[in-house]
Amino acid sequence: MNPYILSVLLMGLGLGTTVTFASSHWLLAWMGLEMNTLAILPLMAQHHHPRAVEAATKYFLIQSAAAATILFAGVTNAWLSGQWEIQQISHPIPTTLMIIALFLKIGLTPLHAWLPEVIQGLDLTTGLILSTWQKLAPFALLVQVLPDMPTLLVGLGSLSVAIGGWGGLNQTQLRKVLAYSSIAHLGWMVIVLQYSTLLTVLALTMYITMTTSVFLIFKLLKSTNMNTLASSWSKAPVLTAFTPLILLSLGGLPPLSGFMPKWLIIQELTKQELGLVATLTALMALLSLFFYLRICYSLSLTSSPNNLLGLLPWRMNTKQVTLLMTTSMSLSMLLLPVSPAIFSLVSAL
Amino acid sequence: MSFPKMTRLLSLRSLTSVHQQLLLPSIPTRLVPSRTLTQNEYRRPGKPRENLPPWLKIKFDLSKGLEGIKKHFALLKKELTDPWVGPEGRPLIEHMLEQNRVVWEFRGPESLEQWTLSSDREIGGQSEIHLKLGRNNNTCFLYGTLCSAPPKDGETRYSGYCTVRSKQPLASFDRKKHHDWSSFNSLHLRIRGDGRPWMINIAAETYFSHQKDDIYNYFLYTRGGPYWQDVKIPFSKFFLTHRGRIQDDQHPLWLDKINTIGFTLGDNADGPFQLEIDFIGVCKDFAHTEEFAYEKYKRNPEV
Numbered sequence: 001m002n003p004y005i006l007s008v009l010l011m012g013l014g015l016g017t018t019v020t021f022a023s024s025h026w027l028l029a030w031m032g033l034e035m036n037t038l039a040i041l042p043l044m045a046q047h048h049h050p051r052a053v054e055a056a057t058k059y060f061l062i063q064s065a066a067a068a069t070i071l072f073a074g075v076t077n078a079w080l081s082g083q084w085e086i087q088q089i090s091h092p093i094p095t096t097l098m099i100i101a102l103f104l105k106i107g108l109t110p111l112h113a114w115l116p117e118v119i120q121g122l123d124l125t126t127g128l129i130l131s132t133w134q135k136l137a138p139f140a141l142l143v144q145v146l147p148d149m150p151t152l153l154v155g156l157g158s159l160s161v162a163i164g165g166w167g168g169l170n171q172t173q174l175r176k177v178l179a180y181s182s183i184a185h186l187g188w189m190v191i192v193l194q195y196s197t198l199l200t201v202l203a204l205t206m207y208i209t210m211t212t213s214v215f216l217i218f219k220l221l222k223s224t225n226m227n228t229l230a231s232s233w234s235k236a237p238v239l240t241a242f243t244p245l246i247l248l249s250l251g252g253l254p255p256l257s258g259f260m261p262k263w264l265i266i267q268e269l270t271k272q273e274l275g276l277v278a279t280l281t282a283l284m285a286l287l288s289l290f291f292y293l294r295i296c297y298s299l300s301l302t303s304s305p306n307n308l309l310g311l312l313p314w315r316m317n318t319k320q321v322t323l324l325m326t327t328s329m330s331l332s333m334l335l336l337p338v339s340p341a342i343f344s345l346v347s348a349l
Numbered sequence: 350m351s352f353p354k355m356t357r358l359l360s361l362r363s364l365t366s367v368h369q370q371l372l373l374p375s376i377p378t379r380l381v382p383s384r385t386l387t388q389n390e391y392r393r394p395g396k397p398r399e400n401l402p403p404w405l406k407i408k409f410d411l412s413k414g415l416e417g418i419k420k421h422f423a424l425l426k427k428e429l430t431d432p433w434v435g436p437e438g439r440p441l442i443e444h445m446l447e448q449n450r451v452v453w454e455f456r457g458p459e460s461l462e463q464w465t466l467s468s469d470r471e472i473g474g475q476s477e478i479h480l481k482l483g484r485n486n487n488t489c490f491l492y493g494t495l496c497s498a499p500p501k502d503g504e505t506r507y508s509g510y511c512t513v514r515s516k517q518p519l520a521s522f523d524r525k526k527h528h529d530w531s532s533f534n535s536l537h538l539r540i541r542g543d544g545r546p547w548m549i550n551i552a553a554e555t556y557f558s559h560q561k562d563d564i565y566n567y568f569l570y571t572r573g574g575p576y577w578q579d580v581k582i583p584f585s586k587f588f589l590t591h592r593g594r595i596q597d598d599q600h601p602l603w604l605d606k607i608n609t610i611g612f613t614l615g616d617n618a619d620g621p622f623q624l625e626i627d628f629i630g631v632c633k634d635f636a637h638t639e640e641f642a643y644e645k646y647k648r649n650p651e652v
Contacts, residue, residue, distance in 0.1 A: 049600045054557035120605070170436045172444050173531065173605065226445055227532035231635060298445050 001046050012039030013133060020137035025084050026074030030067060033105070033137055037063040040134065043126050055121025059130075062104065062114045069101035070141075086144045095147045102145070105138040107179075108186050109160040116167070116179040124224070127175055128215035131182050132208045139189070139204055143197045150194045154274065158281055160187025165287025172226050174218055177291055178211065181250060184288045185211075191281060192265045195272050202346050203261035210250045210258055210332045216325035217243050220318075229299040235313045242329060244296035249332045251289035257335035264343070424521035437529070444532060447633075452528065453515065454628040455482060455489035468493065468511040473500025478511040483625050488541075491624040497617050509619070514550070514611030527554055530584075530604040535634045538580045539627035542571020547624065548613045551587060554606035562592045565602045569612065577627065585639045601641040 020032030045056040077094035107115035119127045164184025185207045192199045221232045233240045249256035269278035431438035468476040478493035497509025518526040547569040565587035
């Protein structure tokens with residue numbers, strides 16, 4: 001893509017999220033969301049491939065419907081209560097509509113069906129932006145809206161963890177696996193939203209860090225399905241050794257960073273006397289862990305029968321920039337010991 | 350044009366249209382099909398358009414309905430139980446380890462039902478194509494006659510093609526299913542031809558791109574003679590065409606939603622032809638790392 005156009009689109013993406021973050025009026029927040037959607041559409045369709053066009057079309061329709069519902073809910077709230085402020089949304093009907101629209105924006109169950117197909121049609125870089133950056137603005141609104149509906153949030157969050165786990169089980173395409181992983185992690189974030197927005201923000205931050213590293217790893221290995229991962233040892237042996245740790249971090253295993261949000265969320269749920277919910281959610285997270293382990297199995301724990309001729313790719317110099325990948329990998333693996341510092345940092349924000 | 354003039358003109362036009370609708374006798378309008386031109390079925394050039402409403406095109410039959418219920422519910426049950434085993438009903442370890450997969454092999458009459466034949470006889474030409482099982486019911490035998498004389502309908506200028514195409518895989522209740530060949534990178538055929546050059550056509554899913562005539566093609570040169578020919582064509586070699594015309598904006602074939610594969614003969618050489626196919630499969634060649642064989646030209650090159 002022309003670098004000027006690319007920079008305009010990326011600036012549009014950044015501006016859209018910033019506008020939503022900085023807004024206290026529903027119209028401005030809606031504008032930020034629309035800017036985000038419109039800025040990412042050319043990035044999705046830039047390759048002019050039918051699948052990319054399909055992903056962009058589906059994304060546009062879903063996000064427009066969600067944005068229109070957000071606008072409708074905001075306008076309805078203004079009509080009923082006279083308030084345009086985001087934090088002053090009080091009437092139950094617009095609040096529920098708003099929550100459902102924001103869930104559609106992020107791809108939470110039961111409005112998740114679009115996410116795997118859309119991410120499957122994109123290249124890994126655009127899929128990364130979709131899975132990480134595009135979640136920030138809706139979450140900023142969710143955290144501010146903070147409805148008094150614990151049953152809805154906990155129920156849909158748990159359902160999301162379950163469906164994210166079940167759905168990812170039968171996938172061979174890595175992008176779809178990451179989409180279902182996204183759905184499951186969003187479930188964790190939403191479960192605790194009612195009780196501690198800080199933990200939601202913490203879970204979102206950790207998820208963004210871990211997902212960034214996984215997407216960038218798959219981009220470096222040029223792998224989009226499990227079969228291709230089998231030959232990763234010849235492309236980057238050290239990465240092949242470290243990637244399972246990142247995947248286990250995504251699965252929430254101690255002593256890796258991914259354990260931190262899950263541990264704190266389970267602790268908070270237990271404090272709120274939702275021990276059964278905490279137990280069931282933790283058990284359903286095992287499903288996600290299973291498909292992460294499966295990727296590890298294909299990547300590092302087995303060597304598939306292949307006959308590689310010629311010089312192995314890892315012996316040749318690569319010109320790929322790996323700074324972001326290595327930084328996010330380090331953060332994804334090593335942050336658990338500094339959990340108290342991180343928690344107090346997030347509380348201070 | 351000034352605003353008062355426009356409003357006068359508009360009101361005059363609306364009055365005349367109302368006058369036409371209410372006072373003039375109603376003229377029966379020609380029945381126009383409600384679907385757009387692109388969605389209608391193929392119309393043979395020279396023949397008038399069929400204007401039947403949809404309910405007159407379907408033949409209702411109780412036994413057919415009962416058979417359909419049995420078939421579709423069986424398919425639905427299979428769809429619901431397959432994920433318990435693994436993707437596409439096979440354990441994941443098979444998907445991880447497989448390097449070759451036979452997609453079509455012709456071992457019985459039911460294998461021929463997965464294929465559709467077509468030739469320019471549909472547009473009034475004189476080519477013929479037939480499909481039957483080969484010797485010992487082990488292969489499929491495609492044979493016929495090619496004739497490039499164009500039909501005398503006043504519209505068609507060129508003719509002479511014969512094609513066989515696989516049917517779209519369908520899930521329960523006739524929902525579209527796709528072949529997922531993303532674990533593979535080459536098409537593997539075992540064929541025995543008569544020296545004629547064929548074209549392999551692969552059609553991917555085009556519902557959302559609105560380009561339903563987009564097909565990816567490559568050549569299949571047959572050797573002729575009594576010996577079988579193993580043909581391995583990497584998917585990176587397939588180029589994009591639309592209605593038979595090679596496109597400038599090329600992109601590689603994505604293998605996760607393949608609809609159909611077909612073989613076309615249109616070499617302008619009139620006469621009989623034969624092609625015997627043992628199997629059609631896909632394979633993963635680890636030595637083949639090419640992503641796409643064709644470079645794209647820059648539409649706005651820096652000068």
